[in-house]
Amino acid sequence: MALNDTAFIGNVKALLDEMIQSDDYEVAKEQYAQKLMLAIKNYIKSGTVTVTVTTTGTASNHTGTGTGTIS
Numbered sequence: 001m002a003l004n005d006t007a008f009i010g011n012v013k014a015l016l017d018e019m020i021q022s023d024d025y026e027v028a029k030e031q032y033a034q035k036l037m038l039a040i041k042n043y044i045k046s047g048t049v050t051v052t053v054t055t056t057g058t059a060s061n062h063t064g065t066g067t068g069t070i071s
Contacts, residue, residue: 004046011039045070 015035022028047070055062 001046001048003043007046008039008043011042012036015039 015032018035019028019032022031049068049070051066051068053064053066055064
């Protein structure tokens with residue numbers, strides 16, 4: 001699955017809307033940093049990594065493909 005750009009943009013826009021309503025600048029900065037970090041982590045985790053696997057230990061090499069997730 002490709003990175004989910006639409007969800008990431010929606011999360012950042014929602015975060016900005018939330019921050020503009022804040023009365024306490026110092027609290028808002030901390031909340032912004034935490035929520036932006038989570039939005040970025042979730043965006044990165046929305047992608048899929050395709051890998052090529054090579055095994056050894058026998059008379060010949062074996063190759064294959066696999067799918068993993070970013071964590």
